Amino acid sequence: MNAKLSALFLTLALVLSHTLCAVVAANYVNLWWGGQYAGYSFPPYTAFFLAIPYGAGVLLCLGLAWFFHRR
Amino acid sequence: MKLSEKIYRLRKQSGLSQEQAAERLGVSRQAVSKWESGVSVPDADKLVAISRLFSVTTDYLLLENTPENPPFPETSAPPPSPAGEASGKWRMAAGIALCLLGAAGLVLWGGIVAFSPAAVQRLDASSAVTLSGSGLLALLCTMLLAAGAFLLLRKRN
Numbered sequence: 001m002n003a004k005l006s007a008l009f010l011t012l013a014l015v016l017s018h019t020l021c022a023v024v025a026a027n028y029v030n031l032w033w034g035g036q037y038a039g040y041s042f043p044p045y046t047a048f049f050l051a052i053p054y055g056a057g058v059l060l061c062l063g064l065a066w067f068f069h070r071r
Numbered sequence: 072m073k074l075s076e077k078i079y080r081l082r083k084q085s086g087l088s089q090e091q092a093a094e095r096l097g098v099s100r101q102a103v104s105k106w107e108s109g110v111s112v113p114d115a116d117k118l119v120a121i122s123r124l125f126s127v128t129t130d131y132l133l134l135e136n137t138p139e140n141p142p143f144p145e146t147s148a149p150p151p152s153p154a155g156e157a158s159g160k161w162r163m164a165a166g167i168a169l170c171l172l173g174a175a176g177l178v179l180w181g182g183i184v185a186f187s188p189a190a191v192q193r194l195d196a197s198s199a200v201t202l203s204g205s206g207l208l209a210l211l212c213t214m215l216l217a218a219g220a221f222l223l224l225r226k227r228n
Binding site for chain 2: 001008009012015016020022023026027052054060063064067071
């Protein structure tokens with residue numbers, strides 16, 4: 001049971017980290033394009049703020065995977 | 072009484088199945104089965120774990136001329152009650168469900184941000200609060216994940 005839970009949370013961490021990359025990249029490109037051609041006021045680097053909730057989620061899932069792996 | 076019989080009796084008295092006892096002791100169900108049938112003998116560290124699980128002394132487990140009723144060490148915790156066992160299972164299930172819900176929400180939100188930025192803009196425009204509505208969604212999902220982790224990591228009573 002613990003091994004399965006550990007694998008589940010490790011998979012969740014992997015999925016969330018991939019989503020993090022995709023979301024930040026897509027938003028960065030969107031903001032860059034908007035700044036160049038549509039007059040967006042936000043600089044593209046603000047896209048990195050989107051990494052915060054995903055980073056927290058990845059850390060939580062990794063922590064849970066480690067916890068269940070150790071038990 | 073032999074060690075194998077004692078382990079069997081103690082497990083039955085605690086109301087645990089071989090699988091449950093094995094999970095708590097960190098061994099396979101087959102190992103517990105072998106201990107109970109006398110095919111093998113638990114290692115020293117597992118004997119200590121068994122004594123803690125069933126709240127008996129290692130002397131009781133190892134010495135053959137001990138009384139029928141096992142002595143309960145004063146420092147050990149009482150055996151888990153069925154109600155506590157059930158609430159632990161519920162907490163575990165709720166924790167896993169919250170974690171899955173939070174992670175699924177984050178992935179879904181990520182999909183919307185990446186593939187449909189216009190939907191995010193509409194959501195932000197309709198938000199009644201100063202913070203962006205889509206940002207609050209991400210925060211909510213992260214909080215769900217954190218609540219699930221809290222439930223899973225909280226020490227059992």
